[in-house]
Amino acid sequence: MTVVPEVIAPTDASADECKSNVATYVVGPIGSGGLLKRSIQKYVDWDPQGGGTAAPLAESPDAVGEIPIFSKVFTAGNGLIYETTNDGKLNVYKDQTDSGGPLLKLVKTHTAPWKRFKQIWSNGPLIHVANNEGGIDRYSQSDPVNGTGAITKINMAIPPGAETISEIASADDVWSVGNSIYTLKNGTVRQWRSYSGGLMAVKVVATGLTGALQGWSPGPGTFYTMSNDEESEGVVKSYTESPFAQVNGEVRTGISGRAMADVASCLAPADPSAKPFSSIPEDPDVPAVPAEGAEPLPLTSPSVFSGKFTLGNGAPASGLPVLLEAIDVVPENGSAITLPTLGKTVTAADGTWSIPLPSALPADVEQAAAENGGVVNAVATVAGQTSSGIQMAGVSHLSAAPVAAAPEVQARVADAEVVPAALQPASSISGSDEPTSLADSTANPRDAQYAQSWGSKLDATLADRNGDSPLPKWQSATGDVPTEDPYIINGVNTASMPIEAKDGGCDRTKSEVIDKKIYYTTVGEAHAFWDAKASFDYDNKVSSTVETAAKVGSKWTVTGSVTLGSSIGSSTGYTNKGSYYAKQWKIPLLYTKIKETWRCGGGGPMTRYVIKPGKYTVPAGGATGKYGKDVRHLDGTKFLKSPKKNRAYVTAGSYFQISKNKSVKWSGAVSAFGVSLGGSTSYDKDHRQRITAGNLKHMKHYIWGAKDGVSGKPGVFYSY
Known part of the structure; x- marks a missing residue:
């Protein structure tokens, strides 16, 4: 300037x-x-x-x-x-x-x-x-x-x-x-x-x-x-x-x-010790922050894969064969493999299903789980057709951990969100805009097209206004949120049509990586209003759950999530930032786009495409972590509208941190290949949000949990 x-x-x-x-x-x-x-x-x-x-x-x-x-x-x-x-x-x-x-x-x-x-x-x-x-x-x-x-x-x-x-x-x-x-x-x-x-x-x-x-x-x-x-x-x-x-x-x-x-004729220096809006009366009922308790045990079994499939209108999809396969074994070099089968079952009358994690895993699955902190990530597939012969397919990504896994790993998997997965029409032209191979994606970069997508534009905004709001049901990787209904086929709405299983269910899936790229993904945030300092630690290993997306027709949709637990062997984050500071933190993860070819009921091949997060990977010459979106708008006088049960205060000169349970889910944690995906982080001794209050003793430093009291499951906490 x-x-x-x-x-x-x-x-x-x-x-x-x-x-x-x-x-x-x-x-x-x-x-x-x-x-x-x-x-x-x-x-x-x-x-x-x-x-x-x-x-x-x-x-x-x-x-x-x-x-x-x-x-x-x-x-x-x-x-x-x-x-x-x-x-x-x-x-x-x-x-x-x-x-x-x-x-x-x-x-x-x-x-x-x-x-x-x-x-x-x-x-x-x-x-x-x-x-x-x-x-x-x-x-x-x-x-x-x-x-x-x-x-x-x-x-x-x-x-x-x-x-x-x-x-x-x-x-x-x-x-x-x-x-x-x-x-x-x-x-x-x-x-x-x-x-x-x-x-x-x-x-x-x-x-x-x-x-x-x-x-x-x-x-x-x-x-x-x-x-x-x-x-x-x-x-x-x-x-x-x-x-x-x-x-x-x-x-x-x-x-x-x-x-x-409201322009003034003369300005005076600010008083750095004064708390903004200090005319707000203190609340004598707000308690001091409690001591950290023990890590809670999982409420559900982490060693069982379970989910629910529905029709497009949300009604249960019953009587459909479910094929469960391990997905972390797909090589990153573009070689095609057949995914190992982990089990088969049939959806119940209410569309639910469950398959226990096998006690003995194939060697390649065992190795992939060891590199992922003990967690096994899998994909469940169902398919069928309407009475008019329209091919329908459903896919759900989810995780499980063996009973021998560390308690924090079991808790992380058991706490992962599992949402119903709707079957959708499978298009024969799906993938016409995708790379044909890993070599094709390298020769023909599509970043300029991805940058035009709704997800990429959301990712580029500087303040997090989306929070944990739901992502769109459908996304385009190269344009705005789709307005057309993918369930309308030749003028007929297939969302409520009964789906019949094909004889024999689905065969094992052939998968290959056709594109890969490192994207920085939100894994945490910390807040410090007034005289406080904010810290966020993400140490030693990856400990996050990130959504996956799949496309069996012309549009992408979120299909569940995978749990990431690979070692990073280093620390990243920020310490003692503030005052009046609140930023998200992002780490580099390697995302792959996978082409999967499968057959159901002896019919012709069907193709789906999957975007899957993977290992912590620092690009050559790149940052080990980056500051993300500004979240200061969540602090300050937002305290007045917070639930009273979520409030506490930090004594002057002391600190408070959360290091158990999991963070909130950030809906726009990343835009990978133009598709917006959500993610969350599990807190433990290596992954913490912390606030250190200043030494000004004349006023309390308030904090409050986003989802619960700060001694419960707050997700993150804010500052005033």
Whole structure:
């Protein structure tokens, strides 16, 4: 970034007017407030003078309002928010949330003295309007503190033709601080001085702000930019003088909408010991964090594979032969093998089935399990046809562990999520867009196509807004989420059609790797608000469960998960990050795309494709682990909406960690070959989320579990 020295002359203000926190309002994208509405969310900048380097830009609890879709909103200091409407009104609102009132308290309605405009902004006493005739009009507010005064056009207009007009009218954003006006256009911020004669002088204060589309100032000496429009998420960056230079490249991520500040005339340093929103009363009923208990024993037998197959409409798929095969034996060099059979059975009346893990495993399966921490990963296959002859196939990936496995391994497998697997139409054209072999995938990389998928775009977002929300039922590896129903065949819905078994069930599967690639996969996160520090440890071995996906028709769907337990022989993660820090952590795993050919009932061959996670593999010259998505939005005043039973506090100067049970499931843990997959991690002595509270004793440091109390099965815990 190139900077030009610039000094902003402060407006007259006494020392007691200087603010160490300033409200920032974000007008959400269309529909964020409901049908034909947009939301206005209040944030508070707790370190405006330092550009958010010492304290956060944090959401204010329950400070949300709504405006119509087509209104234009701007701020004017002193908690005033103006709304100019499509029907020619100018509404003046006062933010009364600090005294327990509403965010948008209507204090005055005017008939707007303008009709059309290109830009509109205010410094409090003055409202500037870049009109459609090519000039800039100015209007005075006679009561800039309460907003109840008259709005009067004054004789200080900048006429059409002035050199400033086109620059301001076409700017990406415009805002005011005192008698200075700032414009952001094409990554350059200019300062314009307002004089009594209506002229403006130009100075460049910063250039090279790539991607910045919004700007605002909380007061003199600081400005922020955001790299988003109203339809996408953004990154907030801050700049302070003199000269202006970037001081924080990640003040906040994941904000969607149009941001504007309740600009102050003078800024004061932040108090690093002050807890944001400290006016929130402490809860005397929140207990101190408990000591860690013993690792619980598995509730179900980890040495039995079990699942359920259904029709497309969720009804049980009964009476279908199930073939269970080991899947970790497929060589990575592209050689084709026949998968070893682990057992056979038939689905019960309710679609369920179970097969015990054989006490004696084939040698290659035994070796693969030893390299995977003792866990055996398998695939269960069922197939049949409708009365009209439509081929239907079902696939489920799952894991088991022998009774001799270590208790933590048994617990990890027993705790893995098993979901019903629906049979789907098997297409004869499935795979026409896939590599024919491992050599073909190397010669014809498809990364550019995968990057266009819904899963890849989700993976590329900087803040985790998906959380543990369910993934789409169907995915395309090269485009948006499919809208067509794969159960509609020749205009007929096959989802509820009864499925008859083929004689003899399915033969053993022939499998070969046709593509492989390393993808960084989320395995944990840690949180530290206020004066705390966050740590996440992922040591010595892989200890995660990651979803698989399969395609027997034209679309991909999640088909279960496999448990990963291979040794990594090293440590990865992060330690003592903070304050006001929360990031996910990702490790490199090798994913393979496998082509499987199988036959059922003596009929012709059918093909399915499988995406399967595998070993921890650091790419040449690559990172042993990477920071993932920003999850700070889950901390802070979200505490007020958490279940009380999930809350606890950490004593000043002490720490708390979870090292048992398993984490939450991250729905978008990875995008592999363009398909989004979920994953979770098992906590133990080598895999921990930890928080260390600061030494400020005047307030409690609260934490709360995402799914349960912190001594139960919280998944992860958050911080306030």
